[in-house]
Amino acid sequence: MPPLQYIQPIFYTIIVLNAAAAFVTVFRDRNRDIAATWAWLLVLIWLPIIGFIAYAFVGRKLPKNRLFRLRKETQIRLEQMIQRQREALGTELMPADAVTSSVRGMVSLFLNSDGALLSRKNRVKIYTDGHEKFHAMFQDIEAAKNHIHIEYYTFYNDQIGNELLHLLERKAAQGVDVRVLYDPWGSMGTFRSFFKHLEELGGHARPFLGAHSAILDFRLNFRDHRKIVVTDGRVGYVGGFNVGDQYLGRSKKFGYWRDTHLRIVGSGVFELQERFIRDWNATDAEHRIVPDVNMFPVIRVKGNTSLQIVSSGPDSDAQQIKLGYIKMIMTAQHRLWIQSPYLIPDDSVLDAIKIAAMSGVDVRIMVPDKPDHAFVYRATQYYARELADAGVKIYYYNNGFIHAKTIVIDGQVASVGSANMDFRSFKLNFEVNAFLYDADLAQELERIFLEDQKISSLITVQDFKNQSFWLKFKQTFSRLLSPIL
Structure with missing residues (x-):
């Protein structure tokens, strides 16, 4: 000594x-x-x-050599496919000046920041229950004849995960091109061996950007948080549900799982398809996808929804989805209703929400009443308290766990996707959202919000003031870590 x-x-x-x-x-x-x-x-x-x-x-940081390296020939081929669709569909893919003035600025924003095409005449269905979403998705996968592209942050080796895997194995055995992209950290416990039989049958499954396991790729940031399914280039899914039993309400910890997901039929699927191809080719150059007409078929449906599929991630500094959120917030004239499991906005988003509330907009934000990550939940409570002081109505969802990532303004424009209202989704993870220009869909999302509000608690400024000193301390301390949560 x-x-x-x-x-x-x-x-x-x-x-x-x-x-x-x-x-x-x-x-x-x-x-x-x-x-x-x-x-x-x-x-x-x-x-x-x-x-x-x-x-x-x-x-x-994620090494630059692991960020997106899209082969030139693939990029050219993608551009050719998209151009072919524009020529064939005519007015179904339109420039920004073809929409109403109220959303023209948002459409231009995404065209300039992400190259996101405006797609019209889509049929879009909203799912808020996991059983209904997976039932519909399984039917579409069963009907696939050419290819099935699946990309999920979480693909668990549990009951629903095995049901989906066995379905994909059957389709691969039928000669359908099956490809699965998953994040190894989000799919903790799912190893490459889980997909062995699928690959023996001709299918392909890869961990995002080539990481073999969460243990070997011990990085919490720069995860593939996207949720994309495309079948035959005709039907697409995007939203908040992952593949796991907890998303069907089978977890005692979380109880009923309340999420929001979209099924899209129409030319809006093209952008989901392009996103998957880019992600796949960045991950597996050896078995890269060469786009063909089967992946981008000419499809005409009788739908009423105009939309843009917008991606963001650490491969770009633009933070496209965050910019879209800010644009929506600043555009709202009457109502701004937000659902997110995490509420950890950066200063720009925080100020935008406060400005909206203090300008007389009816701002409501719904978050869970229980944590899935302790520090994240306490930071969420801190920002909820700060926004309540600015006049925002804060609701705690009481019927299980709400995981939906939705924004709806004035019953006219909405966003549904994978991006939470937090630093991680804005800058650190790969995300994808659908921005919807459809009053009927927006009003349906408002009705869903009001139904959720009936089983939620309004947390007032006084309620926050009455919290214990120790709870406020934990919230304040967690807030200091918010840029890295």
């Missing part, structure tokens, strides 16, 4: 070395958001060993 007079210098030396290592670790990434930079400094300095372990899981 060293003499007492040596302990203090050793202790100070460790503190100085740890602080120096923290500064070098954080500031070597010059493009990191300043809020995240200071949050990581706080963690690394105050939690010397634990902080660096956490940084290894959460803080590291």
